[in-house]
Amino acid sequence: xxxxxKIPDRMPPDIGAIEPPDHLRDAIxxxxxxxxxxxxxxxxxxxxxxxxxxxxxxxxxxxxxxADLHQSGLGQYxxxxxxxxxYVLDCWGAYALTLVESMPFASIGGSLMSLFFFMAxxxxxxxxxxxxxxxxxxx
Amino acid sequence: xxxxxSKTFTGVLFGIGLAAVAVMIFQAGIWxxxxxxxxxxxxxxxxxxxxxGMGGQFAPGLPHGDFTGAHGSAGRIVEISLPTFIIExxxxxxxxxxxxxxTAIRRFHEDIGPEELQPDDFAVVIGSPxxxxxxxxxxxxxxxxxxxxxxxxxxx
Numbered sequence: 001x002x003x004x005x006k007i008p009d010r011m012p013p014d015i016g017a018i019e020p021p022d023h024l025r026d027a028i029x030x031x032x033x034x035x036x037x038x039x040x041x042x043x044x045x046x047x048x049x050x051x052x053x054x055x056x057x058x059x060x061x062x063x064x065x066x067a068d069l070h071q072s073g074l075g076q077y078x079x080x081x082x083x084x085x086x087y088v089l090d091c092w093g094a095y096a097l098t099l100v101e102s103m104p105f106a107s108i109g110g111s112l113m114s115l116f117f118f119m120a121x122x123x124x125x126x127x128x129x130x131x132x133x134x135x136x137x138x139x
Numbered sequence: 140x141x142x143x144x145s146k147t148f149t150g151v152l153f154g155i156g157l158a159a160v161a162v163m164i165f166q167a168g169i170w171x172x173x174x175x176x177x178x179x180x181x182x183x184x185x186x187x188x189x190x191x192g193m194g195g196q197f198a199p200g201l202p203h204g205d206f207t208g209a210h211g212s213a214g215r216i217v218e219i220s221l222p223t224f225i226i227e228x229x230x231x232x233x234x235x236x237x238x239x240x241x242t243a244i245r246r247f248h249e250d251i252g253p254e255e256l257q258p259d260d261f262a263v264v265i266g267s268p269x270x271x272x273x274x275x276x277x278x279x280x281x282x283x284x285x286x287x288x289x290x291x292x293x294x295x
Contacts, residue, residue: 073212076282076285083245088278090277094277097174097210101174101211102211
């Protein structure tokens with residue numbers, strides 16, 4: 001009852017006499033649809049951009065990691081495990097310290113961060129490009 | 140007893156465990172960093188004492204940027220003067236390796252003597268640093284040299 005009392009204050013007194021323009025409903029829904037499509041396009045563009053940038057960062061980080069791993073000699077130290085395991089066990093303390101010292105932690109951290117951002121971008125893209133990537137089932 | 144099985148208690152327990160692991164990793168990082176830094180410092184000290192003057196940031200034979208590892212080296216032998224030899228590490232630094240009586244030197248499947256080491260051999264050394272910034276070798280393994288370049292020059 002309270003709402004019924006308020007309506008006349010807000011509405012013009014001759015509300016019943018006003019006719020809506022023709023096609024108003026269609027125009028409103030068309031405008032809403034246009035806005036929705038525009039937002040979807042924006043999100044898709046953003047998802048593609050973020051995915052491309054994060055992929056480029058992942059590739060760059062991978063190259064850095066490969067170069068640092070090569071420079072650190074970690075592969076050579078690890079190969080001792082297979083070729084000289086008995087000797088490695090004899091001096092396992094020094095061997096473990098050598099492995100830890102030679103690990104390129106900065107590159108590993110950078111690569112993990114890049115991988116994290118790439119996977120997050122992939123998830124974002126999957127959410128926003130879902131329609132584009134949806135599998136079409138044969139009838 | 141129900142409180143001990145609550146999510147809050149499990150969360151607190153997990154948090155304490157995580158903090159303990161983080162502190163231990165941090166402490167290990169400090170310890171290893173100290174070892175590397177003191178080795179590099181002594182190495183630089185010996186370098187300047189031998190070569191003389193200030194070599195600058197990019198002095199040949201000294202690591203560029205990060206500290207070099209103190210417990211091992213992988214690289215090309217550049218000079219042999221038994222019982223020591225100088226190895227040019229893959230990170231660009233030069234390290235003095237001390238061959239001891241109990242050092243195992245391996246080539247393929249056989250043990251060899253230190254006199255069979257040759258300049259330009261590619262060696263992987265595992266050992267412990269001494270006060271003179273030499274690596275007291277426990278194991279020296281001779282390997283075929285790895286390929287020189289990995290990745291574009293841009294990322295070096």
